[in-house]
Amino acid sequence: MKFSDILRTALHALRGNWMRSALTSLGVIIGIAAVIVMVSVGQGTQAEIDKLVSGLGSQRLDISPGAGRGGGGVRMSSGSFYTLKEGDVEAIRNEIPEVQYVAGALRGNTQIVFAENNASTSWQGVQADFFEINSWVIANGEGFDAQDYSSADKVVILGETVRRTLFGEDSGVGQTVRLGRVPFTVVGTLAPKGQGGFGQDQDDVMMVPLETARRRLMGSMGLPPGAVQQVALTVADAKDLSYVQGEVEALLRQRHKIAPGEEDDFNVRNISEIVATRTATTKLMSLLLGAVATISLIVGGIGIMNIMLVSVTERIREIGLRMAVGAGPGDVRRQFLAEAMLLSLGGGVLGIVIGVAGALLVGQFSELPVALNGQVIGLAAGFSIATGLFFGYYPARKASQLDPIEALRSQ
Structure with a gap:
């Protein structure tokens, strides 16, 4: 057939x-x-x-405070104990050559007001490398200069969502806004990033210099001198990430005088391992x-x-x-x-x-x-x-x- x-x-x-x-x-x-x-x-x-x-970066380490010891040997949570300092950031930058960028940061929430417009948003007090580490690009105006970082100038860079809420179609650069009760000058705006991997609006944020955040936005909280809430770093070669993680942990244990066998007072998060x-x-x-x-x-x-x-x-x-x-x-x-x-x-x-x-x-x-x-x-x-x-x-x-x-x- x-x-x-x-x-x-x-x-x-x-x-x-x-x-x-x-x-x-x-x-x-x-x-x-x-x-x-x-x-x-x-x-x-x-x-x-x-x-x-790609958004988090596979060549990045994040360091956050661990559980420290309060008076009488009582354990305190990582959120209520500042164990990281700007000195740690400088030590990492100077003593571990494989580190490409490193920056400390503080963060919080506040109300930002311009004329009749206002928004409740988050702010981050940052050091210069923070923008490179997190791939933030200045869309309008300019970034912070060396004097802004050293003298705690009252300057702010707005994320796209905050800029649009306050100024509509205008860039807002050069305008004066209030963060809480403190006047700040808008020196730049950030290029939009859109929604993050966990569904959050990455553009609902604003940046101020680290020392400005410490003095102007967190002054009443009684922070230890030079304290930071987070340290982030990147390496030029992803192959060095595990090595750098070990070096960072050893350096911080030495600086924080942690004896052998004692628990670290910091946490190092390797994003590439989490992603894997x-x-x-x-x-x-x-x-x-x-x-x-x-x-x-x-x-x-x-x-x-x-x-x-x-x-x-x-x-x-x-x-x-x-x-x-x-x-x-x-x-x-x-x-x-x-x-x-x-x-x-x-x-x-x-x-x-x-x-x-x-x-x-x-x-x-x-x-x-x-x-x-x-x-x-x-x-x-x-x-x-x-x-x-x-x-x-x-x-x-x-x-x-x-x-x-x-x-x-x-x-």
């Missing part, structure tokens, strides 16, 4: 009981759709993590989701095998008649195999359509990131064909091995 004859015969047989054919394909449809949706969500999540990595852990977790979840969807596809294939076996049993007399008029075992095997593959391929096409539509709907109406991948869609189509071939072979082989005489006698 020609291939066109086999295909036409298979289509005629499936159309004769179209409801059963449609229900048989349902397992493959659900399996293919599930594979596409779940893998798309997994890859979208991975892409979001990669975006987060999150990436591995996301990949594992993607594999798990893909495995669940693949199981659905296998169940659909078993359904095809089951129905094809039933079809062979129902059509024994037809098979015997075909063999009696000259059809060989190979012709019978190809016919039933074609029916199984048509069931699987039809389910695969519908599954791809539903899967793509489902992935787009998930991305539209939920917060889950979705990334459609043509390779995944092609793999799903190939998998549907392979499912029909694999699960249809046994029923086709069983049909081809029937004895024509016994088959004709069957009622």
Whole structure:
């Protein structure tokens, strides 16, 4: 028999009981759709993590205060005990040559007011390298100069969200605003960054020199001299990050006079290690989701095998008649195999359509990131064909091995 004859015969047989054919394909449809949706969500999540990595910087260390000791040996939380100093920042800069940029920072929240406009926002008191470490770019005006940092000048740089709230379309550079009760001059604005990896508005911020923050914005809090709440640094070569982390920890233990065996009064966070852990977790979840969807596809294939076996049993007399008029075992095997593959391929096409539509709907109406991948869609189509071939072979082989005489006698 020609291939066109086999295909036409298979289509005629499936159309004769179209409801059963449609229900048989349902397992493959659900399996293919599930594979596409779940893998798309997994890859979208991975892409979001990669975006987060680029935003945080894979060559960066963040140092924060650890738990210190108060009077009488009582433990105090990291939030209420300032263990890092500007001297630590200078020591890191001078004694660890692999460090490219390093800066200390203070932070807080306040009300900023201009004319009748006001906003409640966060501020950060920073040193010069802070802008390079966090990839902040000046959009209008200029950055702080050396005198601003040394003399605690009352100058401020606004993030895009704050600038837009206070000044609308105007840059605001040169205007005087009030932070709490203290007047500040706007010397520049920051280029927008948009939403961060955790959904926060990165532009809802303003920068002041570190000493200005200490004297003008935190003066009543009784900070220890030179205290900072955070130290951030970057290295020029990512390969040096682990080495630099060890050097920083050793240097700070020495400066803080921490004896061997005692707990550090600071925490060093290696962002690349955190990101690597999150990436591995996301990949594992993607594999798990893909495995669940693949199981659905296998169940659909078993359904095809089951129905094809039933079809062979129902059509024994037809098979015997075909063999009696000259059809060989190979012709019978190809016919039933074609029916199984048509069931699987039809389910695969519908599954791809539903899967793509489902992935787009998930991305539209939920917060889950979705990334459609043509390779995944092609793999799903190939998998549907392979499912029909694999699960249809046994029923086709069983049909081809029937004895024509016994088959004709069957009622």
